[in-house]
Amino acid sequence: MKKKLSVLALAGVMSLPVAALAGGEVDVEDLERKILELSKQLEELKVQISRQAETGQATSEQVAELSDVVDDMEYRAYEWDLAARFKFSGDFRSRYDFYNAETVFGRTLENDSLFTNRFRLNLQVLATENVEFKGRLAMYKTWGMQSAFSDESGAIWPVFDGNVSRSPVGDSALYVDRAYVNWNNVGGAPVWISVGRRPTTDGVPAQIRMGVDERLATPVAFMDWPFDGFVLGYGYQWGNESLGIGKIRFCYGRGFEDGLQEDSVINDVDFAGFNWDVFDSGDRLLNVQSFMAFNVFNYPNFQDPIINANFGDMSGLGARKTLGNILHTDLVYQASTGNWNYFVAGGWSQSRPNENGMFNDYAAMAAGLSGPETDENNGYAFYAGLRYDIDDLRLKVGAEYNYGSEYWLALTPGHDDIYQSKLATRGQVFEVYTIYDIPAGEAISRYGKAFIRLGYQHYEYDYSGSGDWNMAPYDLGNAGDRMMLQMMGLDPVESADQVYLTFEAFF
The missing domain is CATH 1.20.58 (Methane Monooxygenase Hydroxylase; Chain G, domain 1)
Known part of the structure; x- marks a missing residue:
């Protein structure tokens, strides 16, 4: 220029x-x-x-x-993109419980104020387009304690693999509650493979009374046992809007590892079976599951070495040993219409003991009147509930009822009922509850919600030993059976009342 x-x-x-x-x-x-x-x-x-x-x-x-x-x-966008693959969410719950129980022989057991804190952190991340990892860490402890609290009812188990992170009897450490990898769209088909610490707690329809409204686990709530294993699944479309989609899963898991031993008297405990969402249309779900628990033990391996070393002598069950198999089949149908949410569920369990027996009458065996119970015994359960949502008041009101027969077995060491698992009850349980969504402004994320839950449970036991397959279920209303319980120094809970109040935040 x-x-x-x-x-x-x-x-x-x-x-x-x-x-x-x-x-x-x-x-x-x-x-x-x-x-x-x-x-x-x-x-x-x-x-x-x-x-x-x-x-x-x-x-x-x-x-x-x-x-x-x-x-x-x-460069930063690239780094942010890498970081954005990690999706974090979590929840925190503070809970108050009042518990009062009456035993067969007239004792009154009471805890007028049990406070607990539970914190859980969820992680989801893609490794590749079709491989994702999901995990959850959990801390669950009692206020004022870093160890198990006293329980004269005998209902609370020490920490073991089937209740770690699910029972407030340990310390305030973060445990791995869930950790698994999903390989989706295998071969371009609607097939997936999943392996790791399984999402097998708080299954349907538990989410309704928990105020979450999203499915929290694969199995029906009668199976509430965290374990490690794998799943092979297949998904399909019904081609009908009212039926939605379906999924069928073959599941395998390990509930106990026997280790390296010479002439072992106890074997690995494994689970195998299927879980089938026959149809799932969002507002309706029909699910069927059936599985076998192989080589079940008389009692598990406990985390505390002192408890683990002495539990056999303390319980009178002797050395740890294998007792046989348990067959379990459950069905649940849940639906919503308008402001109503409801469900019905049923369960069937069958013991298949080996020569060591299950449901053994220890009093009769001690007197030389019988040997181990090697016959198959069938148990049945019924479970139903409904909830009505009053949107204008931000309030939900619900009620539930469940019944279990004499030989009913629910595999629920990971239950969320503090003392007694209500779905394992050989008898009946009534529950009413309310959920109040607190007016705390708009949710910051799609996970965000905060609510207060208030509930009451009443337990009526017909038979002893709910959730246990070792000892015979003695009839608590039968004078002869009560005498045998007294001879063995046992005084089980006959009825109980529990009130709980929670403050919960999801983020």
Whole structure:
């Protein structure tokens, strides 16, 4: 640009004499004046060119800086994209419980204020397009304790693999509650494989009374046992909006590892079976599950080495040993219509003992009147509930009822009822509850919610030993059976009342 302007100025200067000569006269003063004007214009042009050069330099520097910023932003965006793969969520619950129980022989057991805190942190992340990891850490403890609290009813088990992170009898450590990897769309088909610490607690329809309204686990709530294993699943579409989708899963898991032993008298405890969402349309779900628990033990391996070393002698059950198999089949149907949510569920259990027996009558065996119970025994359960949502009041009101027969077995060491698992009860349980969504502003994320839950449970036991397959279920209303319990020094709970109040936040 500078060169072009200089050439034009020079051409203008050279043309002046020519123009003057063409006129026939030469006006020297006028020529000098015009030369001075052109020189002045030339100087002004030089100044402008200099300024443009400075501006261009500044612009170049700004462009360079902007380029650096863009590069930095691209790097950060890449890093943010990596970080965005990790999805965190969690929940916190503080809970108050009042518990009162009456035993068969007239004792009154009471805990008028049990406070607990539970914190859980969820993680989800994609490793590849079709491989994802899901995990959950959990802390669950009693206020004022870093160890198990006293329980004269005998209902609370020490910490073992089937209740760790699910029972407030340990310390405030974070435990791995769930950790598994899903390989989805295997071979481009609606098939998935999942392996790890399984999501097998708080299964359907427990989420209704827990105020979550999203399915929290695969199995029906009669199976509430955290364990490690794998799943092979297949999903399908019904092609009918009212039926939605379906999923069938083959499940395998390990509930106890026997280790390396010589002439072992106890074997690995394994689970195998299927869980089938026959149809799931969002507001309706029909689920069927059936599984076998193989080589069940008389009592598990406990985390505390002192308890584990002495539990056999303390309980009178002797050394740990294998007792046989348990077959379990459950069905649940849940639905919602308008503001109503409801469900019905049923369960069947069957003991298949080996020579060591299950449901043994220890009093009769001690007297030499019988041996181990090696016959199969069938148990049955019924469970139903409904909840009505009063949206204008931010309130939900619900009621539930469940019944278990004499030989009913629910595999629920991971239950969320503090003392006694209500779904394992050989008898009946009534429960009423309310859930109040607190007016705390809009949710920050799709996980966000906060509510208060208030509930009451009443337990009526017909038979002893709920949830146990070792000892015969003695009839608590039969004088002869009560005498045998007394001879063995046992005084089981006959009825109980529990009130709970929770403050819960999901984030």
